[in-house]
Structure formats: C-alpha cells, structure tokens
Amino acid sequence: MDELKGRLHATGWGALAPAPAAPDMLPDSDVAIIDWLDFSQTLNPLGMPDAFGPALNLLTRNPITPEEERNAQAQIPALLAKRYGVHPGCVAVGASATDVLAAVANSFEPRTVAVPVPSRAAYERCLGTAGHRIVEVPGPDGFVVPEPQAVDRMGLSFDAAMLANPAFPTSRLLARQTLLDYLQACAWVIVDERGIDLTLGGESAASMLGDHSNLIVIRSLTDTFSLPGMPLSCALAHPAVAARISQLVKRPASAALSARLLKLAAPDHHLERSREMLESEIPWMQCMLSLVPGISIYPAEANYVMCSFAPGRSMHLGAADTPDLVRKLQKRGFPVRTLDRTPGVSPGSHFCVSVRTRTDNERFIAALRQIVAGR
The missing domain is CATH 3.90.1150.10 (Aspartate Aminotransferase, domain 1)
Incomplete structure (x- = not known):
C-alpha cells in the first residue's frame, strides 16, 4: 500500500470533455x-420505500440544527459501512455517483485509463478533467468486458481501469475473474456499482477490498431507492485512499436527512x-x-x-x-x-x-x- 499511497495527490489539469446537450422537448x-x-x-x-415519505415530510418541515447536521455527518460513514460490509474508514461519503467519481479521479496522478465501451459519458469526462488519458476499449459481441490480455493483443496499453458492474448501457455484470485480472494489471481500478442492487444476482466487489488496496468501488442509493432529487453515494476503498477522496468529494445536501433514510432502509424489505x-x-x-x-x-x-x-x-x-x-x-x-x-x-x-x-x-x-x- 505504501507504493500506492505515494501516488495519491490532487490533480486538476486536463481537457474537459464536452457535456451532452439537453434533449429536444415536445411543444x-x-x-x-x-x-x-x-x-x-x-x-x-x-x-x-413507504417509510421514506413521512420521514422526508417531517424533516423538511422542521429546521435541522447545525448540531444535528454535524452528528449526522459523523454517523453516515458507519451506516454506509454497515450496509456494504466494510470498515467505516473505508468509506468516503459524497452526493451523486458522478460527484464521487470526479473526486476519485482527482485523487490519483494522471494515468492511462482503460475504459471499456459502450460506457457512461461521465467516465471519460471526469477522468479527462482530472488529467487522465483515456483508452477506449471496444468489447466483443454482447459487450462483455474484454480481459486485459485481450486488450494487450489489440495493441492498447494502459495502467489503470474504469469498469462498471453492471455496465451501462449494455446491462452486463462484471465477471469476478475479469476484475481480478485488471487488479493485477493496473495501479488502480475503479468499479462503478451504482446499479448493482437492481440486477439479476449481481455481487459487489466491496468484499474484495481487504485483499486489493488498488480497488475503489462506487456505490449509490439514488437508483436503489429512487432518490434522484437527494443523491447519496460513496466510494469504498483502502482507508488511505478513502481519506484522500473524502477531502475532495462534494457532500450530500443534508447529512441529517441522508442519515435518517439510511436507518429506514436498513431492513431492506x-x-x-x-x-x-x-x-x-x-x-x-x-x-x-x-x-x-x-x-x-x-x-x-x-x-x-x-x-x-x-x-x-x-x-x-x-x-x-x-x-x-x-x-x-x-x-x-x-x-x-x-x-x-x-x-x-x-x-x-x-x-x-x-x-x-x-x-x-x-x-x-x-x-x-x-x-x-x-x-
């Protein structure tokens, strides 16, 4: 981990990829x-969930004190850690999954990052803004993520990777062995798991954090609990990496509200x-x-x-x-x-x-x- 920790620092240079234009609206x-x-x-x-509605109404009608907000900020990492089965020190709390990805990208010095495509445009935008060089990796029929060895045979070189589990828009889950191969070949690997809760038996890579200090997993409750107006996401990583990300990430709009919803979501019914x-x-x-x-x-x-x-x-x-x-x-x-x-x-x-x-x-x-x- 010492070698990885030595490469951690904030960067802010690089070309900003063009943001997608808004779609045309009907008359x-x-x-x-x-x-x-x-x-x-x-x-x-x-x-x-049914329990979210009353909690949202109650908390939005009653002003949240600064003390309640500070207490909630301290609680959220532990609540997320319990939910995802990791140590609280491995959690960096953020707002949207894109906000978290931007902070992760800025936590590392520029690398050449393999991005299997098709993929979300935000991946290349966040990584490019942080100064990373993007290598688009085309997938075979069915858009299964190719193994690193297959990428080498294409004549493409990289030393980091941006993966997704499941991938968007291909709706394919990431094979565990494929992820292991990328972890062995790369200085660091980011896995976007914002949609994994709504899949056919998808398993999170968070359980692999203890054995792979170069793994960063992004999780989000936005899709899971249909909360587009109140994003709550996080990065799960080695404590040294998570601490660096925490210094850069955009925080949720209301920690008190986020903590309350996390507690209500705990039963998972x-x-x-x-x-x-x-x-x-x-x-x-x-x-x-x-x-x-x-x-x-x-x-x-x-x-x-x-x-x-x-x-x-x-x-x-x-x-x-x-x-x-x-x-x-x-x-x-x-x-x-x-x-x-x-x-x-x-x-x-x-x-x-x-x-x-x-x-x-x-x-x-x-x-x-x-x-x-x-x-």
Whole structure:
C-alpha cells in the first residue's frame, strides 16, 4: 500500500470533455395532454420505500440544527459501512455517483485509463478533467468486458481501469475473474456499482477490498431507492485512499436527512421486493422487445435493456429508423434514453429501455407494437 499511497495527490489539469446537450422537448401543447411513463431512467421501478415519505415530510418541515447536521455527518460513514460490509474508514461519503467519481479521479496522478465501451459519458469526462488519458476499449459481441490480455493483443496499453458492474448501457455484470485480472494489471481500478442492487444476482466487489488496496468501488442509493432529487453515494476503498477522496468529494445536501433514510432502509424489505419483481420482469421485457419487428436486443442482467431498431428494406414498418422510433414513443408519453452521445455507440443506432412494473411494461410494449405496425 505504501507504493500506492505515494501516488495519491490532487490533480486538476486536463481537457474537459464536452457535456451532452439537453434533449429536444415536445411543444407545450403536446406535453400537457400526455400521461407520461418514463422508461429512460434506471431508478427502482417500485419507487421509494413507504417509510421514506413521512420521514422526508417531517424533516423538511422542521429546521435541522447545525448540531444535528454535524452528528449526522459523523454517523453516515458507519451506516454506509454497515450496509456494504466494510470498515467505516473505508468509506468516503459524497452526493451523486458522478460527484464521487470526479473526486476519485482527482485523487490519483494522471494515468492511462482503460475504459471499456459502450460506457457512461461521465467516465471519460471526469477522468479527462482530472488529467487522465483515456483508452477506449471496444468489447466483443454482447459487450462483455474484454480481459486485459485481450486488450494487450489489440495493441492498447494502459495502467489503470474504469469498469462498471453492471455496465451501462449494455446491462452486463462484471465477471469476478475479469476484475481480478485488471487488479493485477493496473495501479488502480475503479468499479462503478451504482446499479448493482437492481440486477439479476449481481455481487459487489466491496468484499474484495481487504485483499486489493488498488480497488475503489462506487456505490449509490439514488437508483436503489429512487432518490434522484437527494443523491447519496460513496466510494469504498483502502482507508488511505478513502481519506484522500473524502477531502475532495462534494457532500450530500443534508447529512441529517441522508442519515435518517439510511436507518429506514436498513431492513431492506423494499429492496428484496424489487429484486423479486425484477427476476421476472427483466427476462419478460427482453422477450417482448425481441418479438417486435425490427427490434434487436442485447442480453440484459440489470433493470434496463439496450436495443436497436433497424427494419429491413422489405419491411414496411411505422418507423423509419431508431431516431424516428424514439420520437414517436416520446410523443405517446414513453420517453426512452437515446445513446447518441454514448462512447462506443454510433449516433442514431441504439436506445435503452428501463424495466418497470408489469403493468407499465405491458403499456410500453403495446405502444411500441402500435407504432411499429403504423397505427
């Protein structure tokens, strides 16, 4: 660990990657008459736990004293450590997962970082802003993360890695052996696990921290408990690394509120129900999407499915291509996420559909079939 610790320092130089532009909005007249069902977000399809609502209302109506806020700030690392099965000293608390990633990236001196693509644009943006050099690593069919040895055979060199478990938008889990290979080959490896709670049996890499001081795991409760307006995330790492990240990371807006929600989430009954539902809904959604003419899907292991729409020349369908299909879905009140600005994805070729409840999923598939059929 001494060698790794010697390389830890804050950096702030590097080119800022362009931020994605905001998507086009429908005219006000169209927005007003649509009953929206959002299939673009990867949040928990069951929403917040029932206990969160009253706690949010109570804490927002009653002013939080500075003392309560300080006490909560001291409690949160222990609460997160208990949740993720690590020592409190291994926890660096932050707001959004992107905020945490930015702090992690700035905690290391510049390296050449392998980033398997497709991936979130925020990875390259955060790493590039911190001065790291990005090496995009294309994946094979199915977008499984290639092993380091395969990357070497491509003629690509790197000494650090940015991985995800599950990957977005490919919805694939990271194989444990693949991660071990990267840990052996790299000075440090970051694993983004913000969506792992909503997968088909995904296992966190946090249990490997004791044996690998060059591993940093990013976790978040935002997707897990459908809290987009109150982000709470963290980095799990060797204590020396976590301490450095803690000095740089952006803190949650309210430590008192975050601590209260963490305590309410401890039983995990809500998450258990969510996982049980997704065990049937993820395969169901894949099957139904694959049966729509012109739609091709990639195997999904998380609560979203990567798709393409490419009707053959002999197929007379109600949408011309992927952008046309996405626009028509949005006009009917079913936003999906376009992947035009996703590293490793050709513009206008793919989109991502989240997995919701059976009732919502059936409504989406029905609308999709109607559009493709030209009705």
